[in-house]
Each structure stands twice: as structure tokens, then as C-alpha cells.
Amino acid sequence: MKTTLLAIALSVASAAPALADIIEIEMLNKNEDGDRMVFSQELIxxxxxxxxxxxxxxxxxxxxxxxxxxxxGQEPFRGRVNQAIEYEVTETGLTAVVCLPHQAMGMVALVVVGDDLSNADDILNARVPGKGGDKLEALVEEAKSLITTDESSTDQSS
Ligand SMILES: [Cu+2]
Structure with missing residues (x-):
């Protein structure tokens, strides 16, 4: 009896969509590499x-x-200084994230959802000053190379 219930529970669990993750990003004065004013992950x-x-x-x-x-369709968000903020991902595509006080020093991140790069130009055209703009450009390139690599491993047409 116990085994039957377990088997049912397992089959229900595997039919359900994958559980949503909570992805935690730290806002840091310095990371392990010694970079100053950074998010703990920059390509998310x-x-x-x-x-x-x-x-x-x-x-x-x-x-x-x-x-x-x-x-x-993705809701914009704005956290206050010294406060945690979270948001739910509702759309595929790219989202640029900045720390307002330090964006010119390069405190930016890029969220990549569902291997969708269709709004890459919007990220490149965003007016993020200084090093932040340069880093976002590099992150878009990194996302492109990651996702192209992913696709080429399953692509059979080429
Ligand atoms: Cu900052």
C-alpha cells in the first residue's frame, strides 16, 4: 500500500512543471576576485x-x-538602497539590471530568460553610463555565445 501511494506521488510530481527557482544575487562592495561594486552574478x-x-x-x-x-510585458522594478528586492520572471528575453549609485563603475547584470535574445538591441541601446554600458555590451556578447553553443549541440541542419 505504501509503495503504491509513493508511486502515485512520484508520477504526479514528474508530470507537474519544474518547480520555480529562487535565484539570489548579492550586492557586494567586493567579490572574491577583488572586483569592486558588483553583483555576485553578472550573467543570470x-x-x-x-x-x-x-x-x-x-x-x-x-x-x-x-x-x-x-x-x-515584464514589469519594471526598482529597489531602494540597502533593501532587498525580488521580482518574478514572467517573460522570456533579456533584462538589464543596474545599481543606480554604481552603474557607471560597472555594477550591472544581465538576466537571460529562456535562451531568448530577441531584445538584445534594446539592451545595447539602453543609456547605461560608463563601465556599466561597456559591461552590458560584453554580457550580451557572452549570452549570445553561450546560447549559440547550446543550440549548435542540438542543431542538425548545419
Ligand atoms: Cu552599488
């Missing part, structure tokens, strides 16, 4: 339904989306 891969949470591990940071640099 996620799926629709995941929660992305930015945590104020160090002081004087915030996390917010950038105008016109997120997928259509």
Missing part, C-alpha cells in the same frame, strides 16, 4: 516563473531594471 540565467532576489549583503547598493531594456 533564469526561466519564466523563477524569482530573482537581490540581497543587500553590503551597504549603499540597490537593484533596478533599466527603462526599455527588459522584455515586453
Amino acid at each position: 540565467r533564469a526561466e519564466v516563473g523563477d524569482i530573482i532576489r537581490f540581497v543587500p549583503t553590503d551597504k549603499s547598493h540597490n537593484a533596478q531594471s533599466v527603462k526599455d531594456a527588459l522584455p515586453e
